[in-house]
Amino acid sequence: MSNTLKKEDDKMYTTTLCFLLKKDKILLGMKKTGFGQGKYNGFGGKLKDGETILQATVRELKEESGIQVAEGQLAYVGKLDFIFPASPQLRHDVHIFLVHTWQGEPVETKEMKPQWFSQSDIPYNEMWQDDIYWLPTVLAGKIIEGTVIFAENNEDVAEFKFL
Numbered sequence: 001m002s003n004t005l006k007k008e009d010d011k012m013y014t015t016t017l018c019f020l021l022k023k024d025k026i027l028l029g030m031k032k033t034g035f036g037q038g039k040y041n042g043f044g045g046k047l048k049d050g051e052t053i054l055q056a057t058v059r060e061l062k063e064e065s066g067i068q069v070a071e072g073q074l075a076y077v078g079k080l081d082f083i084f085p086a087s088p089q090l091r092h093d094v095h096i097f098l099v100h101t102w103q104g105e106p107v108e109t110k111e112m113k114p115q116w117f118s119q120s121d122i123p124y125n126e127m128w129q130d131d132i133y134w135l136p137t138v139l140a141g142k143i144i145e146g147t148v149i150f151a152e153n154n155e156d157v158a159e160f161k162f163l
């Protein structure tokens with residue numbers, strides 16, 4: 001029995017997330033479908049079988065915003081582990097990137113509606129609740145690694161730790 005549970009716990013999946021920056025602005029998208037629907041976020045999603053993290057980051061950005069980047073235009077800024085004690089199967093990690101140069105203009109897609117925000121006016125109250133703990137640090141130029149433990153409702157942050 002405990003072996004079965006262990007196997008389930010091991011099924012953590014991997015996702016990507018990237019933020020475009022232009023002068024003092026940050027591009028966020030209002031997520032229209034799927035996990036995080038109704039929240040502003042950067043662009044990203046799950047790795048497909050056989051994909052590297054960089055390949056998935058490039059593909060998800062293109063699918064969700066129409067923006068094309070080369071892997072060399074992705075600046076790695078950190079990794080977070082999301083733990084949902086009430087729903088262990090939701091556990092996943094996210095690899096985060098900043099993008100300063102790219103090809104094309106953001107367009108609305110079936111998944112995301114893109115919008116530029118001033119970095120001093122990021123709508124944290126319409127984002128994942130953990131973002132305010134780490135996004136300012138990322139935007140200040142630091143590389144982060146951390147763990148987010150969500151509360152029973154899978155929404156509120158019970159604990160945030162930088163490793």
Ligand SMILES: Nc1nc2c([nH]c(=O)n2[C@H]2C[C@H](O)[C@@H](COP(=O)(O)OP(=O)(O)OP(=O)(O)O)O2)c(=O)[nH]1
Nearest residue numbers: 015016017034035041043044045046094128130131
């Ligand atoms: N800023 C932020 N992003 C998060 C949090 N949790 C979380 O999964 N994300 C990101 C990682 C991914 O970019 C995205 C979820 O990806 P997903 O693959 O589950 O989304 P999806 O339902 O659209 O599925 P798909 O596009 O891969 O098919 O949300 C969070 O707490 N804060």
